[in-house]
Amino acid sequence: MRDLPVFRVLSLLPLVATLLVSCVQAAESKQPNILFLFTDDQSYETTGYRGMTSVETPHIDQLAKRSLSFNRAYNQGSWSGAVCVASRTMLNTGRFVWHANDVYNTAEQERAAGRLWSEYLKKAGYQTYMTGKWHIKANAQKAFHVTGHVRGGMPQQTPxxxxxPKSENDTTWQPWDKKFGGFWEGGKHWSEVVGDEAVGFLETAAQDDKPFFMYIAFNAPHDPRQSPKEFVDRxxxxxxxVPVDFLPVYPENKExxxxxxxxDEHLAPFPRTKYAVQVNRQEYYAIIxxxxxxxxxxxxxxxxxGKADNTYVFFTADHGLACGHHGLMGKQNSYDHSIRVPLLVAGPQIEPGQHEAAVYLQDIMPTTLELAGVAKPAHVDFESLWPLVQGEKETSYDAIYNAYLNLQRSITQDGFKLMIYPKANTIKLFDLASDPHEMKNLANDPQYAPKKKELFATFQKWQKKVGDKLVIDSALIQ
Known part of the structure; x- marks a missing residue:
């Protein structure tokens, strides 16, 4: 082929430049991939990068180094003893707790109407994938293009x-003994099954030009807290x-x-012993x-x-866990150990660091929709994290509301938490800055009477916002 004349080459330069700019703009506008890593029962204090316990999480720690960590991320509560059901329904519908409760039994209709998280991303052109724990009333196989093993709830416990343990000599149950089933049902630990299936999907996704959304939901570290012996031995x-707030019995446990x-409370002997708490936490750390x-x-x-540079990774849990705090073992309470979770966001344009804004873990749903170019649906109550990530605003919520059945309510604002126990006719007030373990109840201190009233007023505003119809006698706050 003859060489083109110089003038012809020069005349083509503007076209070449335009094409290059177009290619760059197309690359920049390409929808990002989304990898959502979701754990079950993992308290905010149980990651190595936070340094709050002796638990070791080297791979999560590496993710944290390139992430923005939201250190005050919460679950909003539950209408059920299975707190994970409410948490996951809120996450996948985008609705606040009592609004989510309203559609819980019609979640399959929500899916069919295209109002679940995955359905919005499907319509946006994403290849959607899910494996692990689902636990909401919608068909996962229909909600995602591809699914691996879909687990309903917790692994089967055994008597x-x-x-x-009843004593230091009690070795009747061992986390690594496969005869007890649970996480070992089927022969391979469920966490390893989730790992295998997620890796398998990524190998397939590497050959596909479509953006992907991966919903990877571990059943761990929910009980039965089982793992190979080498992990327990660590x-x-x-x-x-032993938590500094250890109690043999929580005073209002029944109310x-x-x-x-x-x-959940039946997992350890009652009253609690420090040794039983140590063993339960040993197994909790090991499975994590x-x-x-x-x-x-x-x-x-x-x-x-080869797609990591265009992938946002979100890591969080559905709620926390007491596991020995305050004489409690489960997550059916409004203490921080049970309602706060780790929350990491990594990916393009993410400046690693710490963020102290109070957020909800369910904020991840509208965040991913924004990243995918999907307008926030009218029914979605939770707020995108992206304005916080970009520094466009400092807070999303003026307070954090939490509820459990009709037996507990709490509001956290400006470093204070007001807890309300309607059946026990009791309130508790904590200064979280000076008392992060929530051990000193200030509710009866006259000095804090104005603070109680201020928090209760905020709580009443949030009741309207979340659809909470429980009537609380204001005389309780006097």
Whole structure:
């Protein structure tokens, strides 16, 4: 082929430049991939990067180094003892707790109407994938293009897994013994199954030009807290820290819906012993570290796709867990250990660091819609995290509301938390700045009477906002 004349080459330069600019703009406007890593029962204090406990999470820690960490992320509560059901329904519908309760039994209709999280991303052109715990009343196989093993709820517990350990010589139940089933049902630990399936999807996604949305929902670290022996051995029970707020019995346990007969509370002997708490936390830490290993595999597989630079990674949990705090074992309470979760956001334009704005974990749903170019649906109550990420605003909510059944309410604002126990006719007030473990009740201190009234007024505003119809006698605040 003959060389083009110089003048012809020069005349083509503007066209070439225009094409290059167009290619760059197209690349920049390409929808990002979304990887959502979701754990079950993981308190905000149980990650290595926070340094609050002795738990080891090296792979989550590496993710944290390139993430913006929202250190005050909360679940909004539950209408059910299965707090995960409410949390996941809120997450997938975008609705506040009592609004989500209104559509819980019609969640399949929500899916069919295209109003679930995954359905919006489907319509936006995403290849959607889910594996692990689902636990809402909608068909997961229909809500996503592709699914792996879909687990309804918790792994099956066994009688031997409750009310233990009774003494330091009690070895009737061991986390690594596969005969008890649970996470070992089927022969391979469920966390490893989730890891395998997520890696498998990423290998397929690497060959696809469509953006992907991955909803990876571990059942861990929910009980039965089982993991291979090598992970349990990393945490000698006698070396596990006992929470400073340890109590043998929580005074209002029955009135707040957490009696010894509640399934979660039945996991350890009652009254609590420090040794039983150490063993339960030993197994809690071990299953978290084992799960962290699977998260590491998934993040490594993401890197191998060549798509990591255009992928947003979100990591959080559906709620926290007491596991020995305040004489409680479950998540059916409004203390921070049970309603606060870790929340990491990594990806393009994310400046690593810490953010102290109070947010809800369900804010992840509208955040991903915004990233995908989907306008926020009218029914979505939660707020996108993106304006906080970009520094466009400092806060999303003036306070954090929390509810459990009709037995507990709380409002957190400006470093104080007001807890209301209607059945017990009791309130509690904590100064979280000076008392982060929520051990000193200030409710009867006259000095804090104005603060109680201020928080109660905020609480009443939030009741209207979230559709809470429970009537609280204001005389309780006097």
């Amino acid at each position: 031997a897994g409750y009310d233990r 945490y000698p029970a006698e070396e596990i820290e 707040i819906g957490c009696p010894p007969t509640l399934r 570290t084992h799960m962290d290993q699977q998260i590491g595999r998934i993040l490594a597989a993401l890197e191998q796709t």
